[in-house]
Amino acid sequence: MLTIEMDNFDLGQICRSGQCFRMDQIGDDRYRVIAGDKYLELTQERGIVNFFCPEEDFIFFWIRYFDLDCDYSEYINMINPRDKYLTAAGEMGSGIRILQQDLWEMIISFLISQQNNITRIKKCIENISREFGVRKTSSTGAEYYAFPTAEALALATEEQLRECNLGYRAKYVLDTARKVCFGDISLNSLHDMTYKAARKELLGLYGVGEKVADCICLFGLHQLDAFPVDTHIRQALDAHYKRGFPNRRYKGCRGVMQQYIFYYELMK
């Protein structure tokens, strides 16, 4: 077990913010995360966070995953004090982090997310992981299924994916898995692109529209300027930013502000 003390870090907020569909609260202060083929349980009391994993995984995986090298008070302090709405949102979600999740996992997860609610998205992802992912045992002895690889999903049939409750999204997932396998799109190269270029590339995938592309950029490529606009954000923007969101001021971290707004709308 590893213990750290961390500011602007709240597992409950991160969990509820809904960026990770495989993060769950499993006890009063205890959470579980499955990311790629990795498993982690962790607890938090105030600023003290306990990671139940080998030190190696913490250093080479979870630090990056939870963006622990980044001081989020800098984002909070960037908020215009005269913007009462965003100030309140930042206070409510001050412990949120933009997780650095796996690109492939984000592409599939947000393909599934369209016209869908979080409970069902989670079920769908557990279903495809159970069907097509590798069964593993964590260092703490927990059994879980890794997120399925592109190769595994490319070999699936649309019917099998529909049985995982994906509905009409099954064909999107299948098409994308095959494109990745055949090299029609290089996931590695997306990491080297600008936000604009990566977004454009992602929009070429069947089933990926602007909102989904921005979610993938934000959570899978850590492009912090990506600003996904869903129905909730749309309503918030219409209500509080009738002359448009101050994009100039928050250039480079618009996605962080989006998360504060999204969480605030969810929780207030």
Place this chain on the structure above:
DNA sequence: CAACAGGGGACAC
């Protein structure tokens, strides 16, 4: 039982 909405997107005009 029917209606409806849930973190959209494709496609045709």
Place this chain on the structure above:
DNA sequence: GTGTCCCCTGTT
């Protein structure tokens, strides 16, 4: 850019 269909599933 607007409208229409998609036709999924859980909830009301």
